[in-house]
Amino acid sequence: xxxxxxxxxxxxxxxxxxxxxxxxxxxxxxxxxxxxxxxxxxxxxxxxxxxxxxxxxxxxxxxxxxxxxxxxxxxxxxxxxxxxxxxxxxxxxxxxxxxxxxxxxxxxxxxxxxxxxxxxxxxxxxxxxxxxxxxxxxxxxxxxxxxxxxxxxxxxxxxxxxxxxxxxxxxxxxxxxxxxxxxxxxxxxxxxxxxxxxxxxxxxxxxxxxxxxxxxxxxxxxxxxxxxxxxxxxxxxxxxxxxxxxxxxxxxxxxxxxxxxxxxxxxxxxxxxxxxxxxxxxxxxxxxxxxxxxxxxxxxxxx
Amino acid sequence: xxxxxxxxxxxxxxxxxxxxxxxxxxxxxxxxxxxxxxxxxxxxxxxxxxxxxxxxxxxxxxxxxxxxxxxxxxxxxxxxxxxxxxxxxxxxxxxxxxxxxxxxxxxxxxxxxxxxxxxxxxxxxxxxxxxxxxxxxxxxxxxxxxxxxxxxxxxxxxxxxxxxxxxxxxxxxxxxxxxxxxxxxxxxxxxxxxxxxxxxxxxxxxxxxxxxxxxxxxxxxxxxxxxxxxxxxxxxxxxxxxxxxxxxxxxxxxxxxxxxxxxxxxxxxxxxxxxxxxxxxxxxxxxxxxxxxxxxxxxxxxxxxxxxxxxxxxxxxxxxxxxxxxxxxxxxxxxxxxxxxxxxxxxxxxxxxxxxxxxxxxxxxxxxxxxxxxxxxxxxxxxxxxxxxxxxxxxxxxxxxxxxx
Amino acid sequence: xxxxxxxxxxxxxxxxxxxxxxxxxxxxxxxxxxxxxxxxxxxxxxxxxxxxxxxxxxxxxxxxxxxxxxxxxxxxxxxxxxxxxxxxxxxxxxxxxxxxxxxxxxxxxxxxxxxxxxxxxxxxxxxxxxxxxxxxxxxxxxxxxxxxxxxxxxxxxxxxxxxxxxxxxxxxxxxxxxxxxxxxxxxxxxxxxxxxxxxxxxxxxxxxxxxxxxxxxxxxxxxxxxxxxxxxxxxxxxxxxxxxxxxxxxxxxxxxxxxxxxxxxxxxxxxxxxxxxxxxxxxxxxxxx
Numbered sequence: 003x004x005x006x007x008x009x010x011x012x013x014x015x016x017x018x019x020x021x022x023x024x025x026x027x028x029x030x031x032x033x034x035x036x037x038x039x040x041x042x043x044x045x046x047x048x049x050x051x052x053x054x055x056x057x058x059x060x061x062x063x064x065x066x067x068x069x070x071x072x073x074x075x076x077x078x079x080x081x082x083x084x085x086x087x088x089x090x091x092x093x094x095x096x097x098x099x100x101x102x103x104x105x106x107x108x109x110x111x112x113x114x115x116x117x118x119x120x121x122x123x124x125x126x127x128x129x130x131x132x133x134x135x136x137x138x139x140x141x142x143x144x145x146x147x148x149x150x151x152x153x154x155x156x157x158x159x160x161x162x163x164x165x166x167x168x169x170x171x172x173x174x175x176x177x178x179x180x181x182x183x184x185x186x187x188x189x190x191x192x193x194x195x196x197x198x199x200x201x202x203x204x205x206x207x208x209x210x211x212x213x214x215x216x217x218x219x220x221x222x223x224x225x226x227x228x229x230x231x232x233x234x235x236x237x238x239x240x241x242x243x244x245x246x247x248x249x250x251x252x253x254x255x256x257x258x259x260x261x262x263x264x265x266x267x268x269x270x271x272x273x274x275x276x277x278x279x280x281x282x283x284x285x286x287x288x289x290x291x292x293x294x295x296x297x298x299x300x301x302x303x304x305x
Numbered sequence: 306x307x308x309x310x311x312x313x314x315x316x317x318x319x320x321x322x323x324x325x326x327x328x329x330x331x332x333x334x335x336x337x338x339x340x341x342x343x344x345x346x347x348x349x350x351x352x353x354x355x356x357x358x359x360x361x362x363x364x365x366x367x368x369x370x371x372x373x374x375x376x377x378x379x380x381x382x383x384x385x386x387x388x389x390x391x392x393x394x395x396x397x398x399x400x401x402x403x404x405x406x407x408x409x410x411x412x413x414x415x416x417x418x419x420x421x422x423x424x425x426x427x428x429x430x431x432x433x434x435x436x437x438x439x440x441x442x443x444x445x446x447x448x449x450x451x452x453x454x455x456x457x458x459x460x461x462x463x464x465x466x467x468x469x470x471x472x473x474x475x476x477x478x479x480x481x482x483x484x485x486x487x488x489x490x491x492x493x494x495x496x497x498x499x500x501x502x503x504x505x506x507x508x509x510x511x512x513x514x515x516x517x518x519x520x521x522x523x524x525x526x527x528x529x530x531x532x533x534x535x536x537x538x539x540x541x542x543x544x545x546x547x548x549x550x551x552x553x554x555x556x557x558x559x560x561x562x563x564x565x566x567x568x569x570x571x572x573x574x575x576x577x578x579x580x581x582x583x584x585x586x587x588x589x590x591x592x593x594x595x596x597x598x599x600x601x602x603x604x605x606x607x608x609x610x611x612x613x614x615x616x617x618x619x620x621x622x623x624x625x626x627x628x629x630x631x632x633x634x635x636x637x638x639x640x641x642x643x644x645x646x647x648x649x650x651x652x653x654x655x656x657x658x659x660x661x662x663x664x665x666x667x668x669x670x671x672x673x674x675x676x677x678x679x680x681x682x683x684x685x686x687x688x689x690x691x692x693x694x695x696x697x698x699x700x701x702x703x704x705x706x707x708x709x710x
Numbered sequence: 711x712x713x714x715x716x717x718x719x720x721x722x723x724x725x726x727x728x729x730x731x732x733x734x735x736x737x738x739x740x741x742x743x744x745x746x747x748x749x750x751x752x753x754x755x756x757x758x759x760x761x762x763x764x765x766x767x768x769x770x771x772x773x774x775x776x777x778x779x780x781x782x783x784x785x786x787x788x789x790x791x792x793x794x795x796x797x798x799x800x801x802x803x804x805x806x807x808x809x810x811x812x813x814x815x816x817x818x819x820x821x822x823x824x825x826x827x828x829x830x831x832x833x834x835x836x837x838x839x840x841x842x843x844x845x846x847x848x849x850x851x852x853x854x855x856x857x858x859x860x861x862x863x864x865x866x867x868x869x870x871x872x873x874x875x876x877x878x879x880x881x882x883x884x885x886x887x888x889x890x891x892x893x894x895x896x897x898x899x900x901x902x903x904x905x906x907x908x909x910x911x912x913x914x915x916x917x918x919x920x921x922x923x924x925x926x927x928x929x930x931x932x933x934x935x936x937x938x939x940x941x942x943x944x945x946x947x948x949x950x951x952x953x954x955x956x957x958x959x960x961x962x963x964x965x966x967x968x969x970x971x972x973x974x975x976x977x978x979x980x981x982x983x984x985x986x987x988x989x990x991x992x993x994x995x996x997x998x999x
Contacts, residue, residue, distance in 0.1 A: 024409065025406045025411040028407065029403065053810075101991040102991045105737070106946075106993065106996075109939060109942040110942075110984060110987050112938070113939060113980045113983045116976070116980050120526055120974075120976045123498075123527075124971075124974055124977060128524075133498060134499035136427070143406075215402050215428075217428050217430065217431055218427035220498070222351070222424075222498065222527060227931070227935075228395075229397075234810070238807055238810070263393040263400075264404075267391050268826065269822060270822070271818040271819070271822030271825065272822035274815070274818045274819075274822070275815045275818030275820070276819060278814060279812055281815075282808055282815065348825070348830075350928060351928065353928050354831065357830030358830070358831060358832075494972070524973040526972075526977070529975060529976065531963065531964075533850075533853075534715065534967035537718065537847075538968055554832075561839055561922070564839060565841040565850035566848035566850075567848060586834065587834050590836075
């Protein structure tokens with residue numbers, strides 16, 4: 003029943019581009035992109051509680067790979083290369099961050115994103131002598147939407163599968179207490195590494211898929227740290243350790259951003275800030291938990 | 306009251322009036338049909354500063370001027386007021402692309418004004434082309450403009466390319482070299498960004514060809530806040546000319562550092578930011594002799610009027626590079642609408658082939674590009690005057706060597 | 711040449727360290743990850759400019775006003791906004807997430823306010839920017855002022871934390887907020903003091919920054935991240951660590967700019983930062999957890 007419902011929902015979403023205006027499609031792309039990013043981020047960071055700010059490092063690597071290869075290789079191969087590059091870098095990063103925890107991990111990942119951006123800039127300036135690359139691919143907004151939707155659906159499906167598998171259980175134990183996890187025979191390094199690489203590969207692909215919409219890519223654009231922050235905030239807001247939490251954080255937040263910036267272009271950051279603070283106080287465990295509480299309370303009243 | 310608090314009061318007032326303004330806009334449209342003009346420029350994020358200096362004030366000034374005069378004149382002589390739809394692109398290309406789609410497909414505006422920065426203009430160019438809107442890309446410096454015109458035939462590129470500015474500067478310096486005013490050593494720094502790289506790539510061969518030697522040639526990353534090390538290296542080089550292909554934070558930081566360490570080269574050139582109205586303040590009231598990208602004919606009455614009305618409505622004078630061009634692009638649009646109406650095809654054709662009377666003088670595009678530009682300007686007696694190309698009408702003679710700070 | 715690099719690096723490093731002192735207190739004592747830290751420094755910077763330009767107050771005098779004003783602002787901020795979050799969080803991880811979210815909102819709120827009031831323009835004042843010769847190396851006087859403030863504030867803090875009874879209670883709360891009440895420490899009060907003092911230092915850092923650097927209303931995030939990198943590198947809550955890390959980053963930046971390639975300064979900064987963390991996962995002077 004539940005599976006049918008989800009399949010129907012996905013089918014509706016897939017047909018949506020035929021029913022909406024171009025702007026509606028733009029909204030859909032934006033929302034699905036953030037759902038994908040937040041869900042992909044939560045795949046690793048949700049259960050383990052390692053808050054990563056490296057989202058944009060992988061997103062940017064994806065975008066850059068497309069920018070570099072889009073004229074040399076056919077598009078599917080470009081995507082595969084992007085995923086491979088992202089996974090390889092994630093493996094190195096994952097291996098080197100195994101000893102870090104808490105806030106040290108957070109800022110390390112931020113530093114990593116900046117380092118990648120600086121190195122790419124330096125390489126482009128001194129070796130290739132071109133900063134700023136063009137992506138001229140014959141992809142319509144619909145193509146991008148469908149790809150992103152597929153990636154988002156795959157991400158949530160993968161998360162659901164992991165949650166039920168031994169890996170998911172291990173990840174949750176790691177998140178609760180690493181010492182306990184180690185004592186109960188969980189291979190900490192392997193568990194964390196697998197989840198981190200999977201998550202990073204999804205983020206890289208999201209960047210690769212989204213990039214043809216921007217035509218022009220340069221490090222300052224591809225590695226915009228706002229993307230990392232927004233992803234974290236959306237996932238945390240929805241509830242990062244639940245399957246649908248990140249999606250439920252991403253969609254409303256994205257729409258509120260859009261609505262506020264359209265109606266109050268001058269003053270919207272103020273409203274946004276107030277709203278944020280209000281949400282933290284009103285929904286202490288994230289939107290999803292807030293909804294559940296409301297439903298439970300409603301159930302009690304009826305009973 | 307001083308400048309800052311007055312501006313603050315004005316802004317607060319404007320915010321308070323916003324609700325009222327929205328209401329009255331509703332009434333205005335009831336009176337007669339309006340022309341809907343949309344734009345999505347950065348109000349927040351990394352691009353907000355540049356857009357807030359060059360783009361948004363000019364859009365607002367132009368809309369106000371046109372509406373105060375009764376509105377845009379249509380080919381049949383009737384007047385229609387402008388109704389503005391504005392979004393914030395949050396300095397993110399994703400949001401920008403979506404905002405343009407919204408303006409075109411949801412709001413169905415009559416005209417769209419371009420965003421600020423080269424990257425942003427390139428990101429929206431395919432959309433302008435898809436929906437058929439003419440794109441008067443002003444704040445975009447690119448050497449590939451001719452290619453872009455071929456790709457998107459309703460795109461117009463108004464600010465030249467990196468090699469134009471580099472060549473203009475080298476020409477100016479080589480004249481000074483021939484007159485024996487400076488030696489043949491130059492120290493160059495450039496910002497590691499599309500803009501800085503375009504300029505330095507064009508400048509290197511041009512300098513060599515003109516007989517200069519680059520004794521210092523380094524790039525620095527975007528986001529650098531301290532220039533003490535760089536400037537002290539430059540000071541120890543034997544160059545008479547200091548050239549920085551820089552963005553405002555760098556231009557300002559280098560100026561302040563040069564002043565505090567007493568570095569007085571015969572030529573002190575910076576790029577973006579040098580023509581900003583706050584530059585004399587940054588330079589502690591001693592900007593005279595500093596060269597920078599851009600420049601205007603400070604003696605022309607059109608420019609003087611434009612500076613006065615900008616100061617009146619915004620609270621400060623415009624910058625002396627892209628601001629005037631931005632305003633000129635809007636005047637072109639206004640006149641083109643007057644001749645060809647709002648049909649995008651006719652309008653684009655008129656923009657491409659017509660001749661227009663603007664604050665920067667008579668303008669006619671060549672191959673959809675504005676080529677008749679000033680490349681280098683210099684602060685002289687408190688005004689930022691164009692000095693290159695030397696032969697162009699309105700150019701002043703460059704002062705070399707620069708007086709000491 | 712080496713001497714020049716060394717002096718310029720030290721001066722730059724001191725300005726960095728000053729920027730980070732407040733954050734290391736706020737996170738170290740209250741465990742509040744303040745993403746709006748940079749915005750708080752910016753508010754102080756703008757305040758200094760207004761006091762200087764509109765009221766003609768010399769920046770050094772204005773600084774004496776801004777410093778206690780920062781303390782008061784921090785006190786209010788903690789009481790109104792942070793205290794309820796601290797109260798409802800049992801485990802530590804919870805407060806971290808809540809404070810990230812709440813201060814992210816605060817970041818927008820302050821940035822929006824600054825944009826409305828001051829616009830997006832660059833702001834700058836010219837004050838004490840003549841050069842002074844330090845062992846033959848010309849250094850801008852306003853940067854030297856920042857260096858002196860950094861040394862005084864940092865030194866006083868280190869001394870107070872290590873030598874006074876007040877410092878002992880602060881360290882007790884920082885080390886183990888759970889067991890501090892057992893020995894009769896009012897954790898709430900100490901945390902509030904810590905947060906307020908941190909805000910006061912943020913304001914001091916921002917006000918001295920306004921003397922030597924051009925800034926705009928959207929720069930806050932840059933300052934926050936710079937400060938965070940320094941705090942983490944030094945070891946959270948470790949004032950001496952923040953001082954050392956700040957100076958180290960300043961030196962690295964200057965040495966790389968003169969000896970290798972100015973294009974790699976920021977890359978080197980982050981590379982050093984990452985290397986330090988790989989070598990010592992809790993920062994240079996961090997405690998083993």
